């Protein structure tokens with residue numbers, strides 16, 4: 001394979017750091033001439049996900065409509081067949097993936113979703129709102145008088161971790177370990193070098209807690225899962241559920257907060273506009289940051305029959321890469337899509353949370369956390385700005401900044 005082909009391969013974990021995000025020039029090129037683009041396997045990409053059997057080639061969907069339509073159709077484009085990530089799995093490992101809520105058979109997925117949805121509904125979220133507001137204030141208290149910090153881990157990662165632990169009913173003494181594991185899980189490319197196996201460690205914590213919740217139900221999410229007699233989930237399903245939430249509920253929200261601050265620095269006019277009337281602009285600004293950055297850049301599906309996508313033939317068993325990043329910059333839906341505009345009228349139409357039966361259950365919660373945290377930051381450290389170039393995660397999956405030192409005028413007399 002030539003160098004040119006490799007640098008155009010989405011299975012190159014150096015691509016996002018090199019481009020400071022998803023490779024939009026490639027997506028634009030493909031969308032214009034080859035919108036359902038074949039991404040071949042990458043023989044250089046050997047550092048695959050632990051437990052996976054490899055990574056084969058896949059069809060990349062670059063048009064909004066195709067990503068949306070495929071996401072809506074579980075029968076033809078399955079999350080169950082081969083899981084939802086670019087890495088392939090076989091045998092027991094595939095079974096393990098399938099016990100994950102996100103890759104269950106549609107009927108099982110619907111049943112579990114019914115049990116886990118209540119804490120994510122508006123009424124429950126309104127109850128937890130004051131807790132989130134208080135946590136956001138405490139996090140900013142801890143840095144505001146300092147004048148500098150490392151934004152990713154000193155600030156952005158803390159709120160989603162504590163919120164997730166509150167939601168699940170995870171006691172305080174487990175929280176640092178859960179946070180470390182969530183971070184290590186997201187860092188797929190370095191996971192094999194880590195001094196511990198984050199999946200196994202989270203499984204251990206999940207089982208200890210499940211035991212505790214069986215003895216002392218507390219009405220929180222993990223307790224609901226463990227004690228629901230209609231579901232009778234086996235220990236592996238509980239483990240996987242725990243792992244999914246530790247990663248899905250944390251890394252994504254953290255990265256969106258980091259991108260938000262980075263973008264406000266890159267686009268001072270947008271920052272000034274936000275500061276001129278925070279309440280009027282913040283909700284749309286969060287959607288625009290989600291659209292513009294697509295922290296979770298992709299999930300995958302597998303075709304269950306020979307079919308076509310947007311007029312392009314795909315075969316039974318083919319893997320389909322839903323590029324949320326490309327869809328969110330499709331000019332057919334978003335005018336001048338590479339412009340960052342917090343007043344964009346249709347920013348909310350983004351697919352950063354996916355679509356269809358597997359649409360993100362935590363979307364409202366994520367937005368609520370972002371609003372609380374950014375409210376504190378914009379009002380108390382208004383001149384916050386990165387120092388030097390932020391460091392991007394090496395990843396074929398997440399568009400994430402993993403180190404961003406920042407400075408700001410220290411807050412006085414609080």
Ligand code: HEM
Pocket residue numbers: 079084101102103113164244245248249250252253256295296299324351352353354355357358359360361362363365366
């Ligand atoms: C900015 C923050 C977030 C982003 C960008 C994001 C992104 C996504 C995306 C793209 C999906 C679709 C998966 C698919 O179609 O296969 C998804 C699903 C999911 N997300 Fe999020 N997410 C975020 C925050 C959260 C939070 C805060 C939680 C929970 C505390 C959460 C829990 C989940 C779960 C459980 C699913 C699986 C839903 C299903 O398969 O039915 N996410 N997320």
